[in-house]
Amino acid sequence: MAITDTPAGTTARAALQQPPRQRPRGGRARKTAGDWLILLVAVLIGLLIAVPFLLILANSFKSPADYATGGPLSLPTSLSFDGITAFWERVDFPRKLWNSFFISAVVAVLAVGISMFNAFALGIGRVRGRTWLVLLILLANMLPQEVLLYPLYFMFREVGLYDNVWAVIIIFTVIQSAFGTYLLASVYGTFPKELLEAASLDGASRWQILWRVIFPISRPTLSVLLIFFFIWTWNEFLIPLTFLVGNDNQTVPVAITVLQGDRLMDVTTTSASALLGLLPTLIFFLIFQRTLTRGITAGAVK
């Protein structure tokens, strides 16, 4: 950290951590009819986007009888937790929640690490042929996932990792780090040169420069990647569905989808399952919302 306290370092950090610019000037008073109209449009769009979520919320707490009489649009006449408890118990929800959490968290950390190493070589090291290397790595993101299913099924079965969460963790580490490498390599390509020069004059090795200069300064961008990777992995469906066949290994989205075929599922239970499936990522998103905006601003693509 000492290195970043050089004048160049402080400027760079200040520039990177600049708070969002607000313009109090211009006065909150000067609001024309046009401004109100635009606000109205923006709020209406927001409402329209939120409608399905409000419907989930309203119907998750209804009893099946209440739904049968009032239909999907009415508010529940009394709070019923039947749907939620029915779903919770039927799928052993805590177990699925832990699986999803464990897979997403491990993938997020590993993928950020791999992205950082890759981007260090590509963006800072500028190794020969880096544009084509980025494209090769991006292949992981470009491939339709169906391509991977047959070959990886045979490969993982061979090494005894089929129906094991680690198979899914390895696959998504590669897929997510492709996006991370693409974004970070371009951020690192414009990394303040003075900082790197100062560090290397101080006799720091490449490894030390990576951990003591580049890592702390790009931390906001790395946190954004961490959040994206977590949410994206959480929401993945096809590969967990294929590789985690055992009931004990399933993730939340897979468990919910598998239940849809169940004849015993009524609408309120379906709605409750959607609510429980969405809640963890929603909470995660609300906690890290601030990091998200600050981070993208700081590193951004350039």
Add this chain to the structure above:
Amino acid sequence: MAIATRSKERAKRPTTSLIPGSSRSSFWPYLVPGLALLTFIIVIPLLWNVYLTFTSYRGIRPPEFIGLENWVELFGDTTFWTSFRNSVAMIIAMVVVPTVVGLVLAAMLFDLIGRKFGGRLASFLRATYYLPQILPGVIAAIVIGWILRPENGALNQVLAAVGLGGLQGNWLGDPDTALPSIMVIMVWVQLGYPVVIFMAALQRVDPELYEAAELDGANWFQRFRAITVSIIRPEIFVVTLTCAIAALKVFSPIYALTGGGPGTSMIVPAYYAYSEFFQSQQVGYGATIATALTVVIAVVSIIFVLVQTRLERSEEAR
């Protein structure tokens, strides 16, 4: 890239690493873990698939070499071309509309609502727009399917309630409304992503530039085009490329909403490959569809990255 500009570009291209005294090749060890994993998880399965495209393989007996038969069949396959026509619709719904509308919304939220009504309201609206992005795709499909279903679906009930009962329909089951319905759903899913990225990027724009332009008599749209769009261009690239890749390989909403139907009218390449792989057990043909799709995505991405690199370089040269 035109050949004429090639030598010029070469000369401009930096040939040293950013760390003085470290040669470019000394960075290779850092690529080893990433490239090793990539080889096993991506490259080998991809080559395996390319091999399967030249075989007839039903998953049980070993693959039988049949040369180019799958590829010949593919080019005459109307379902395959339908799936790509639907891909174009997906690009409109997942790339063009969200990027353009997202750009306008982000500018509106940041520049107008954030400034005149407070940043809190702007962040709240942004979070609302982003909601569908954090919803797992299959769950979104379940909820939407339930809203749009013909008997007692929420949308039909709303239409009946406001006296537009005549407009009620079997939204996803009718070939005429299935495509537009899915397009609207995909816009809903995708819109929040550009808004969040663009709003963050807008914080880089110097407000004084705007004030200067305002003094010069530029109207909102002129300022938007000349200042906003040019400054956040890198983000526009990232958003367009990642959305385009997502649109070309879209799978789970189609899988969960309509299963490619009614009939095969809403089939997309990724779903077509999936159904050949796992429903018809025509693994060789499924691999051919998937490989063709990969080639299309790769070509689009290569063009994108090359154009982006070129613009970045001409920017640096200035």
